[in-house]
Each structure stands twice: as C-alpha cells, then as structure tokens.
Amino acid sequence: MGTRSRALVISSEERIFLDIRQALSNSNDIDQCEWKETLIAGLAFIRQSKPNIIFLDEELCFPDVSTAVKEFTAKLPETRIILLAQMGRRDKIDAAILSGAVGYLLKPLDNSEVEATVQRVLANFTPELTAPMIQSCLTQTGKIISTFSTVDGVGKTTIAVNLAVLLAKLSGKKICLIDADLQFGDVCRFLHMDPSLTIVDFASREAVNRHSCREYLQSWNELIDVFAAPPKPEQSSLVTPSMIVEVIKELACEYNYVVIDTTVGFTDVGLEILELSNSILFVNTLDSISCVKNLRLGMDTLRDLKYTQDKVHLVLNRYKAKTAIGIAEVEKAINSSFAVKIGNDFATAAGALQAQQPMVLYQPDRDVSQDILTLAKRIVENTLIDNPKQSSITDRLSRWLKG
Numbered sequence: 001m002g003t004r005s006r007a008l009v010i011s012s013e014e015r016i017f018l019d020i021r022q023a024l025s026n027s028n029d030i031d032q033c034e035w036k037e038t039l040i041a042g043l044a045f046i047r048q049s050k051p052n053i054i055f056l057d058e059e060l061c062f063p064d065v066s067t068a069v070k071e072f073t074a075k076l077p078e079t080r081i082i083l084l085a086q087m088g089r090r091d092k093i094d095a096a097i098l099s100g101a102v103g104y105l106l107k108p109l110d111n112s113e114v115e116a117t118v119q120r121v122l123a124n125f126t127p128e129l130t131a132p133m134i135q136s137c138l139t140q141t142g143k144i145i146s147t148f149s150t151v152d153g154v155g156k157t158t159i160a161v162n163l164a165v166l167l168a169k170l171s172g173k174k175i176c177l178i179d180a181d182l183q184f185g186d187v188c189r190f191l192h193m194d195p196s197l198t199i200v201d202f203a204s205r206e207a208v209n210r211h212s213c214r215e216y217l218q219s220w221n222e223l224i225d226v227f228a229a230p231p232k233p234e235q236s237s238l239v240t241p242s243m244i245v246e247v248i249k250e251l252a253c254e255y256n257y258v259v260i261d262t263t264v265g266f267t268d269v270g271l272e273i274l275e276l277s278n279s280i281l282f283v284n285t286l287d288s289i290s291c292v293k294n295l296r297l298g299m300d301t302l303r304d305l306k307y308t309q310d311k312v313h314l315v316l317n318r319y320k321a322k323t324a325i326g327i328a329e330v331e332k333a334i335n336s337s338f339a340v341k342i343g344n345d346f347a348t349a350a351g352a353l354q355a356q357q358p359m360v361l362y363q364p365d366r367d368v369s370q371d372i373l374t375l376a377k378r379i380v381e382n383t384l385i386d387n388p389k390q391s392s393i394t395d396r397l398s399r400w401l402k403g
C-alpha cells in the first residue's frame with residue numbers, strides 16, 4: 001500500500017487498545033490508531049473517519065458477530081475487519097470470516113501476531129488468501145457427493161438431479177445442488193428452473209464484497225437449493241478453483257448433502273471438487289470401446305490421486321443385462337467392480353424431460369427410478385462405502401468361470 005493506513009480498535013478493554021497501539025507503533029503501514037469502547041461509538045466514528053482496518057472485539061458484537069461484521073462491511077466495503085476472539089470461540093470466528101472479516105486474533109493478544117496479521121492483511125489481501133482462512137475455520141457437517149465422468153452424455157446430470165431429489169425425500173434434510181458443469185450446465189433445464197441468480201453473480205462481485213454465496217442460491221423446493229451454472233460458456237472462467245473450494249466448504253457447513261454435477265474429464269475446478277468430495281460417483285456407460293478406454297484412464301488417474309474405493313464409486317448407467325461389451329470383462333480389465341447399476345429406460349428419461357419433472361417423481365415405480373432410489377438409500381444409510389466390491393480373487397474367478 002502506498003499511503004499509510006488508519007486503525008480503529010473497538011473493545012471495552014483499554015488494555016487491548018494499548019497492546020494493539022504498542023504493536024503497531026513501529027509499523028510503516030499504520031499512522032493512527034483510535035479506540036472506541038462500544039459498538040455504537042465505533043459505528044458513529046466510522047461515519048466521519050474511514051479507518052482502513054478495524055479490530056472488533058467479539059464481546060461487543062450485537063446482536064451477534066455476523067450482523068455486526070456485516071454492518072461495518074456494508075458501510076465501509078474497503079475496510080478490513082479483524083475479529084478479536086476468545087480462545088475456543090471458533091463459532092464466532094467462523095461467523096465473522098463468513099460475513100466478511102479478513103482475519104482474527106486470539107485474546108490475550110500477542111504483539112508479534114498483531115503486527116504480522118496487520119502486515120498480511122494490508123499487503124496481501126486477496127481472495128486466494130482468504131479462502132484457506134475460511135477453510136480452516138469451518139466445521140463441515142454435510143456430505144459432499146459429486147458426479148464425474150470421462151465421457152460426455154453418460155448421465156451425470158440425470159443422476160445428480162434425481163439423487164438430490166431422493167436424498168431430500170428420504171432424509172428430510174436440506175440439500176444443495178451445485179451445477180459445476182460451468183460451460184454447459186443444464187441442471188436448471190432438468191428441474192425446469194429459470195434462475196435469476198447464478199454462480200456468475202457471486203463470482204463477479206469484488207472479492208471484498210464477496211462474503212457468503214448462500215444468497216445466490218435458488219430454491220427448487222423447501223429442501224433443495226440450487227447453485228446454477230453460468231448462463232454463458234465464456235463466463236465459466238470467472239469461477240476459479242480457489243473460489244469453488246470456498247463455495248463448497250461454506251455450503252457443506254449449511255447443508256446436510258451437497259450434490260455437485262460436474263463437467264466431463266479432469267479440469268482445474270473439477271480436481272478441487274473431486275478432492276473435497278466424500279463420494280465420487282464415476283458414471284459410465286458401456287456404449288463403445290472408447291467408453292471403456294476412457295473409464296480405464298479415469299480409474300488410473302483417480303488411483304494416481306490416491307483415491308480409494310471408499311471414495312470412488314463406479315456407476316454403470318443405462319445398464320442392460322446383455323451388452324456387446326461384457327461387464328465382467330470390463331471389471332476385470334479395470335480391476336474394479338461397478339458399485340451401482342442404473343437401468344436403461346429411454347422412454348422414462350425423455351418423458352421426464354418433456355414433463356419438466358425429475359424422472360424419480362415423474363415415474364417413481366420404473367426400474368430406472370428404483371435404481372436411483374437404491375443409490376440414494378445407500379448414501380443415506382452410509383452403506384455405499386461398504387460395497388466397493390473389492391473383488392477378491394475367488395470372486396473374480398467365479399465370475400469369469402460363469403462367463
């Protein structure tokens with residue numbers, strides 16, 4: 001920063017103000033440090049003077065930390081807020097960071113920490129740096145499930161959308177469906193939604209104003225919220241890998257399940273999604289030899305990434321009992337089994353799109369819907385990971401003997 005900055009300490013304890021002032025006395029970045037003893041006095045002060053950095057004591061935040069931080073950032077979007085928190089109050093730190101604070105200091109203060117934090121905040125404040133800060137503060141509660149494939153058109157979106165609907169139905173819990181097929185996402189087409197906000201609206205806000213992504217979600221029903229894909233392919237580059245990490249981490253704190261539909265193959269954003277996923281549904285069809293080749297390459301890459309069968313679940317979509325390409329041969333070739341099989345039912349899939357309904361609601365009794373129901377039940381009951389079919393040699397041998 002070229003010019004020197006002003007700091008404001010909002011705390012009822014004079015000791016805290018004196019410590020901060022002392023810590024900043026040799027700083028080349030700060031030339032003035034003011035003190036206000038109450039939140040109201042702090043808010044009144046910023047009307048005349050515009051501090052560049054505010055140290056806000058969580059004990060004065062009213063009615064809560066989140067509201068207080070938002071009030072300051074709304075009035076002074078350029079000002080950086082550092083929360084002063086008691087040890088052990090991660091909840092308050094999380095709330096502050098999610099509401100726009102750029103850092104925190106633990107009380108009692110350590111002088112060198114104060115100086116280092118101020119230097120970092122003033123010199124290096126970028127979204128990439130705040131993202132890891134947010135990550136380390138959050139307590140994830142929700143399960144992250146992504147669909148993935150190495151061939152397009154295999155049913156990723158169909159499975160993601162119908163799975164989200166059934167997870168909500170079975171669990172009665174809140175589901176977030178993220179359309180991370182950033183160029184050609186069509187989750188909204190499957191759900192017959194016309195979103196007024198998409199991930200692009202969130203991504204195009206200046207980093208300093210980009211506090212929480214939740215307000216950019218669109219409700220499909222009372223349990224399912226959708227984060228829609230960009231309306232135009234060229235907008236996809238606005239969503240960076242670090243941003244998607246920030247988004248998923250935040251949503252996994254809020255929702256019981258975060259279902260993510262992705263684009264085909266390994267992309268920078270896609271790799272972050274795979275990394276964060278608790279379960280990757282690797283969707284395949286056995287339509288051609290090139291599908292099998294790409295499946296094998298995909299499995300090799302996922303193994304290189306050190307993802308185990310607890311995390312990667314092979315899904316065979318449009319499954320037919322008799323296919324030109326033998327399922328057992330494929331499983332042998334890739335040294336892994338299909339954990340989930342979903343039947344082939346073109347009439348139901350096409351009819352659902354025409355009826356503008358997810359197929360599990362349009363034709364719940366059809367085999368294809370029942371297969372997705374079984375998948376959803378296994379996820380809710382946590383039994384998907386129990387069935388990775390780590391094929392033993394005897395299993396494989398007996399399958400081979402049966403042909």
Ligand SMILES: Nc1ncnc2c1ncn2[C@@H]1O[C@H](COP(=O)(O)OP(=O)(O)OP(=O)(O)O)[C@@H](O)[C@H]1O
Pocket residue numbers: 149151152153154155156157158159181263264317318319342343344345346347349350353368
């Ligand atoms: N089990 C199924 N039986 C019959 N048709 C299906 C099945 N699953 C999906 N389809 C149909 O296959 C087509 C492709 O499905 P979908 O769009 O879900 O694939 P995708 O992998 O998301 O494609 P993309 O790579 O383009 O995003 C759609 O028309 C869909 O209705």
Ligand SMILES: [Mg+2]
Pocket residue numbers: 156157158181186261
């Ligand atoms: Mg798709």
